[in-house]
Amino acid sequence: MTTAAVQTPFQRIATDFARSRLAIVGLLMLALVIAIALFAPVLSPQNPYDLAQIDVMDSKLGPGEKSMAGKTYWLGTDDQGRDMLSGIFYGLRISLGVGVLSTLLALSLGIVFGLSAAWFGGKVDTLIMRVCDIQLSFPAILIALILLAVLGQGVDKIIIALVTVQWAYYARTVRGAALVERGKEYVEAARGLGLSSTRILFRHLLPNVLPPLIVVATVQVAHAIALEATLSFLGLGLPITEPSLGLLISNGFQYLMSGKYWISFYPGLALLLTIVAINLVADQLRDVLNPRLQK
Amino acid sequence: MLCPDANIRNMTEYIIRRLMQSGLVLVAMSVLVFAGVYAIGNPVELLVNPMADEAERARVIASLGLDRPLWEQYLTFFKGALTGDLGKSFVFNVPAVGLILQKLPATIELAFCAMFIAILFGIPLGLWAGLRPDSIPGKAIMAGSILGFSLPTFWVGLLLIMFFSVQLGWLPSNGRGDTVNVFGFEVSFLTADGLSHLFMPALNLALFKLSLIIRLTRAGTREALLQDYVKFARAKGLKASRVVGVHVLKNIMIPIVTVIGLEFGSVIAFAIVTESIFAWPGTGKLLIDSITSLDRPVIVAYLMIIVTLFIVINLVVDILYSVLDPRVRLGQAQGQGGH
Numbered sequence: 277m278t279t280a281a282v283q284t285p286f287q288r289i290a291t292d293f294a295r296s297r298l299a300i301v302g303l304l305m306l307a308l309v310i311a312i313a314l315f316a317p318v319l320s321p322q323n324p325y326d327l328a329q330i331d332v333m334d335s336k337l338g339p340g341e342k343s344m345a346g347k348t349y350w351l352g353t354d355d356q357g358r359d360m361l362s363g364i365f366y367g368l369r370i371s372l373g374v375g376v377l378s379t380l381l382a383l384s385l386g387i388v389f390g391l392s393a394a395w396f397g398g399k400v401d402t403l404i405m406r407v408c409d410i411q412l413s414f415p416a417i418l419i420a421l422i423l424l425a426v427l428g429q430g431v432d433k434i435i436i437a438l439v440t441v442q443w444a445y446y447a448r449t450v451r452g453a454a455l456v457e458r459g460k461e462y463v464e465a466a467r468g469l470g471l472s473s474t475r476i477l478f479r480h481l482l483p484n485v486l487p488p489l490i491v492v493a494t495v496q497v498a499h500a501i502a503l504e505a506t507l508s509f510l511g512l513g514l515p516i517t518e519p520s521l522g523l524l525i526s527n528g529f530q531y532l533m534s535g536k537y538w539i540s541f542y543p544g545l546a547l548l549l550t551i552v553a554i555n556l557v558a559d560q561l562r563d564v565l566n567p568r569l570q571k
Numbered sequence: 572m573l574c575p576d577a578n579i580r581n582m583t584e585y586i587i588r589r590l591m592q593s594g595l596v597l598v599a600m601s602v603l604v605f606a607g608v609y610a611i612g613n614p615v616e617l618l619v620n621p622m623a624d625e626a627e628r629a630r631v632i633a634s635l636g637l638d639r640p641l642w643e644q645y646l647t648f649f650k651g652a653l654t655g656d657l658g659k660s661f662v663f664n665v666p667a668v669g670l671i672l673q674k675l676p677a678t679i680e681l682a683f684c685a686m687f688i689a690i691l692f693g694i695p696l697g698l699w700a701g702l703r704p705d706s707i708p709g710k711a712i713m714a715g716s717i718l719g720f721s722l723p724t725f726w727v728g729l730l731l732i733m734f735f736s737v738q739l740g741w742l743p744s745n746g747r748g749d750t751v752n753v754f755g756f757e758v759s760f761l762t763a764d765g766l767s768h769l770f771m772p773a774l775n776l777a778l779f780k781l782s783l784i785i786r787l788t789r790a791g792t793r794e795a796l797l798q799d800y801v802k803f804a805r806a807k808g809l810k811a812s813r814v815v816g817v818h819v820l821k822n823i824m825i826p827i828v829t830v831i832g833l834e835f836g837s838v839i840a841f842a843i844v845t846e847s848i849f850a851w852p853g854t855g856k857l858l859i860d861s862i863t864s865l866d867r868p869v870i871v872a873y874l875m876i877i878v879t880l881f882i883v884i885n886l887v888v889d890i891l892y893s894v895l896d897p898r899v900r901l902g903q904a905q906g907q908g909g910h
Contacts, residue, residue: 413881415837418881422607424862425874426607498721502723506725510725510847510859525725525726532737541729541730547726548722552721555717555721
């Protein structure tokens with residue numbers, strides 16, 4: 277078998293992706309973040325939300341200080357005596373989970389609306405695109421604030437808000453790409469075979485509009501995570517029972533002025549690294565998946 | 572080509588259609604905001620003494636108009652809205668619109684200062700990065716602007732407080748400081764104390780727009796340098812400073828000014844975050860406080876005012892665009908919205 281001669285698309289993308297060292301660093305960082313999020317309960321030195329494992333006597337210890345029981349808190353503890361490192365691991369899980377889930381939901385919604393707009397055209401297209409235009413003319417944070425002011429707090433509520441502010445980006449991207457694909461021969465051929473609209477849209481058109489969508493979706497996960505953190509910081513996002521990174525930062529804010537920086541600083545650093553890692557990967561994906569840059 | 576008469580008719584038609592659309596969006600938003608906000612929580616629980624008897628509760632509910640059906644409450648609200656009356660704050664017992672207008676100068680001052688910082692540093696830095704894209708400062712500027720996009724605003728605010736207020740003790744971390752009355756508005760930037768309070772929030776709010784302006788200016792500069800008029804100006808033997816200062820800058824200013832105009836509304840929206848961090852007594856902080864205390868008339872009034880502001884900004888920009896570029900209104904007439 278000759279290996280080098282035939283490259284699957286995946287192999288080609290992987291080779292192109294590996295050309296940038298920065299992107300590899302980003303990918304490794306992202307893999308680490310995802311691994312931490314997935315295995316937080318195993319990796320964390322303690323379960324920060326198990327009251328039996330925390331001791332108020334250990335509250336607000338600085339990074340590297342030892343507890344009464346002789347355990348070392350590498351990133352310090354918060355006002356309840358929780359280990360910050362464990363808190364950040366659990367927080368990443370929630371932040372990443374909310375970000376990814378809301379992006380996937382918004383992506384599905386955007387695909388359905390974008391494809392319908394491109395396929396049916398006319399009034400359907402005008403209506404969907406007008407709603408997109410109007411929505412995109414307001415900043416995402418304002419729409420999310422209005423929704424949360426209306427809906428109140430909760431994981432489901434914040435996901436609704438994040439989906440609402442994101443779907444229009446996807447709808448627009450899908451529509452643009454689908455309009456180009458619609459005129460191509462393979463679609464005509466599929467029509468000629470008498471296939472149903474649904475089948476042509478989802479089996480033939482969709483795979484061909486996926487590359488630009490993947491890029492937008494990657495960037496949007498980072499946006500969603502940052503937006504959730506901001507809203508939670510303002511006290512409007514997640515409830516205190518679901519401590520995302522934004523809530524941890526918000527919780528530490530009140531101790532910042534007395535010099536206890538670590539309660540806010542380290543969760544913020546974790547948030548920043550996550551966002552930068554995603555952006556690095558997305559940047560390289562954009563170049564790799566852009567047909568105009570392919571030789 | 573259209574004859575001038577038809578052109579003007581076309582234009583008027585476009586503006587009327589656009590105005591009607593804006594009015595429709597405004598009404599739709601008011602229904603959404605009102606219905607939504609009045610569906611959450613129960614202000615009676617917050618405002619009535621828990622010890623009060625049934626008669627007292629009923630009296631308060633009636634005085635706030637909360638006993639009538641939702642649609643009737645909305646009609647009252649809508650009639651009031653047309654005359655600039657959006658109800659009284661449950662908490663402060665003063666008109667909600669007045670409360671917001673009273674806080675608005677602080678927000679506007681913050682937004683203007685942020686934009687000023689973004690423009691003052693963004694354009695020169697962007698020019699530098701555009702003229703020497705491969706130099707170390709050029710790359711550093713771009714790396715900085717990527718960071719400016721990635722960093723969550725509220726976390727940068729915390730870092731600023733950590734560094735300037737806690738570590739160095741140079742700048743105060745909250746409030747507006749001393750203000751001076753100018754034409755009936757209190758402003759901070761004319762006193763030393765006010766400036767020291769203004770600096771961090773304004774910088775914090777400016778960072779995102781700064782990154783945006785750097786990128787726009789850089790892209791514009793790189794494009795302009797390849798144009799014939801720049802090559803020609805160079806061939807004429809003009810000094811490099813004149814080529815850049817007059818020929819390049821003048822041509823990249825159009826998109827930059829447009830974006831600055833469009834972004835102003837979003838600066839006011841983002842001020843909600845910055846004001847909450849630095850306890851800047853503006854409208855954004857008022858909104859967050861009102862959401863926490865379920866002060867519905869203030870939430871509704873704030874949202875209506877900011878939505879109106881956005882609709883007006885978008886309308887003006889759209890109309891200016893269609894005046895400058897006939898393709899915009901032709902495209903719409905043919906029902907090809909979107910991009």
